[in-house]
Amino acid sequence: MNELTIKPIAYIRTDFSQKFGIPRQSGRVESLRAKIVFLPEYRNREALRGIEGFSHLWLIFDFSLSHREDWSPTVRPPRLGGNTRVGVFATRSPFRPNPIGLSCVELIGKENDKENGDVLIVGGADLVDMTPIFDIKPYLPYSDSKPEARSGFAEEINHSLRVVFDEDFLSCIPEEKRQPLIDCLADDPRPSYQDDRERIYTMSFAGFDVSFKVDNDVLTVVGIERV
């Protein structure tokens, strides 16, 4: 069995410069927008011919912040409280023998950008800014969609927080970034084992540091600073 060396074909521009605050899975925050920029060698209009016919795409990407020399057979998923060990192949953890991620994004459109040629605008991406992408595949509902699938311990968590903002805070953020930010906050970025109402968390989003506290089901933004 041979190794395979794979090369990035593109990278993604998202509003997340760090891991903290990224939605737990793709598609959870549909209002997020990201841009896929092809590397010069793969910047070829023909390679995208027909892609607009698809509403969703798969991204196969590099968990570039999670490279390790070694691998661990088990991981402790944050959503299980951080103490329960689960087999790595039963999770979507970035810490796995081959640090490859898989996310489904909505294809919003194709744009032509003077600097980068044809780029793809996608919705719902859960990737760190500048993540290298190895492959883009169309989503085929007749083979990829399994609404009846059982997902074991990883059942969806659907509680969302009420987000309270001071108007002044909101106004310093570009208008098109406001709703995605609110949606990310409402999805509760905290690890599920933390519930300290005094603690101030800071997530970075779209070039801002956004600080907040959470008390019960209310998240209050306590500061926003341009980085």
Place this chain on the structure above:
Amino acid sequence: MNELTIKPIAYIRTDFSQKFGIPRQSGRVESLRAKIVFLPEYRNREALRGIEGFSHLWLIFDFSLSHREDWSPTVRPPRLGGNTRVGVFATRSPFRPNPIGLSCVELIGKENDKENGDVLIVGGADLVDMTPIFDIKPYLPYSDSKPEARSGFAEEINHSLRVVFDEDFLSCIPEEKRQPLIDCLADDPRPSYQDDRERIYTMSFAGFDVSFKVDNDVLTVVGIERV
């Protein structure tokens, strides 16, 4: 942007020793059974802990029969008749910049096999026998299932053939392989641009060469030979 070298963690044992006859996508022939065998370095019971909670898995694998030095921006999908060019990122073609495949399979169960340790039995796999697997991830319906997704030109084809067998032919095939073989044949293995009722096709399945002809919607098996 750096290259990444990935190592097989496992390989799959399927009934397909060649590409011809493999269903066009995973899940099309649900009765197929395959076995995932871990390589010694990854043969660790703990790495599978909790996997039985999931009904479906993603396999990320090596399109090992489709390695090429170069890549082509367009491909000609067999289902479009073989003459229409489509951008490679708008298809699931194995001929792509990074020859990585993505398939969703049903998890039938985990077995312990004296020779190989814990193995996974999966249903519906569309992989050539001995395909190297780089990653196994659980299928999460809340982020992976998009029943409403549009799939452009790649709409599902649902015509199936009536399969006519001589009883003698059928009896030389092990009983548990009969239904999967019939289901693969009913799914019409021919490239969609071929419609020659005199032509004899041969697909290899489970160690047999199965020869057939197709006239309209009837597929007739004309010979089965043990290889």
